[in-house]
Amino acid sequence: MKKWRALFEKSKHFLLVSSLMLITFCYAMFQGGFVSWFVFFTVSPFLLYAFIFQLVREDIYSIERKIEPSRVESGQSVNVTISIERKTRFPFAYILVEELVGSQMLVQSKIQEKDAIKFVGFKKAFHWSYTLDSLPRGEHRYLGANIIFYDFFGWAKKRIQIEKEQIVLVYPRVHEMKYATLQAKLDVGSMMAPYSIVKDTSMAIGLREYVPGDRFSWIHWKSFAKTQTLQSKEFEDRQSQELLLMLDEGASPLFEEKIELAASMLKAIVQGRGDVSFVSTGTKTKMFTSIQGEKQLDRVMHHLAGVNPIENAEVRLRDQQVFQRVATLLYVTSDISDELLHTLGNSVKSCICFVLAQQTQAQSDVIKRYKHIQVVHVDPTDYYHLFTEVMKP
Incomplete structure (x- = not known):
């Protein structure tokens, strides 16, 4: 049936x-x-052109789609430029270019000039540009x-239908925040540490990616001479304040x-x-350990770009050893329940629950049983002083 339909077209x-x-x-002939x-003679050139038009075989040599900027955050706009090159110079009156998209979010976004009419003539190559406004977070597929x-x-x-798949990855919007080191859990008692880990610099146990702010004496110059890539020495941890950030992916x-x-x-x-470290509590729990450089952070952002809400999501703390190693669990949610408090209270040594809500929720009686759990209500419109507010007595 499809073949007959294509032949008819x-x-x-x-x-x-x-x-x-x-x-x-x-x-x-009959009218005279x-x-x-x-x-007859006025219409004949156009009919002759249309007849030859049917006989000429037209092919597309290449089609390229350029998206700027290459890294996009939620709410930003991008400029899309399509470059098309055809094989022949047969003159066409005009062509219609229509984008094929496979993302519902991309279809629903405010796309201006999605379809374009171009007057080609004898040109073999031509370009078409348009703007995508206020893109939502996610993977948008062409x-x-x-x-x-x-x-x-x-x-x-x-x-002519050209298959040219391309993904526009829109990262979550990142708000500026004033960072303050949280309370460190040491071997004996607790104290305020100026750095997240107090390192024993007398012995290097390995190398890691250089992070802006590392001390000059930590740079491993021998490896830099060989690879031309800055690497810092990794020292043995003497006192740990490792944080574990967990995201509630419930709808x-x-x-x-x-x-x-x-x-x-x-x-x-x-x-x-x-x-x-970061734990994503989706349908499949995914963990990113020891996020210390931009490359590792970018992998987490790539994961967050594709996260979708889950109905009736449950918090499952499967690997208890992971939670025993961390000093503090940072749990991001929009709804705090007694069941959640019981689960966290029996699984971690220290926990800070960041609860996003338009209005401050009433304090639960269960929280009084767990002195090592702190509940912080977060205003969705202001994240800048979040860490400093947590450190206030």
């Missing part, structure tokens, strides 16, 4: 042009006179483009705000030289 324009040529010629022959060639009056047309009206808060906290901790 290709042949109907050819039959239309042939019929018009025959009708105008017969009209001039100046007017009838004038109509599938290709439809290119339709027309004659002057639309009597003949050719359609919520403030789901996007939860993603943005988690992304902002991770970036602030990494830039503040803190030691942090």
Whole structure:
């Protein structure tokens, strides 16, 4: 059935042009006179062009899509430029370029000039630009483009579908935050540490990626001479303040705000030289350990870009050893419940729950049983002083 339909689409324009040529010629022959022959000779060039149009085989040599900027955060706009090069110089009156998209978010976003009409003539290459405004977070997928060639009056047309898949990855929006080191849990008692880990610099146990802010004496110059890449010495940890950030991926009206808060906290901790790991509590628990450099942080941001809300999500703390190693668990959610407090209270040594809500929720009686759990209510419109507010007595 599809083959017959495709054959009909290709042949109907050819039959239309042939019929018009025959009708105008017969009209001039039987009617006679100046007017009838004038109509015939006036229409003939366009009909002849449409007839040749059907016989010419047109192919697309290449199609490229350039998206700027390459890194996009939620709410930002991007400029898309499509470059198309065809193999022949046969003159076409105009063509219609139509984008094929496979992302519902991309379809619903405010796209201006999604389809474009271009007057080609003899040109082999041409460009088309448009703007995508206020892109939402996620992976937006282009599938290709439809290119339709027309004659002057639309009597003949050719359609070429190009498959050119490309993904526009929109990262979560990152808000600026003032970082302050959280309380460190040491071997004996607790204290305020200026750095997330107090290191024993008398013995290096390995190398890691250089992070801006590392001391000059930590740079491993021998490896730099070989690879031309800065690396810092990794020292043995004497006192740990490793943080573990966990994101509640349950469906919520403030789901996007939860993603943005988690992304902002991770970036602030990494830039503040803190030691942090990340756990995503989705359908499959995914963990990113020891996020210390921009490359590791970018992998987490890539994961957060594709996170989707989960209905009736449950917090499952499967690996108890992981939670025993960390000093403090940072849990980002929009809804705090007694069941959640019981689960966290029995699994971790220290926990700070960041609860996103438009209004401050009433304090639960269960929280009084767990002195090592702190509940912090977060205003979705202001994240800047979050860490400093947590450190207030």
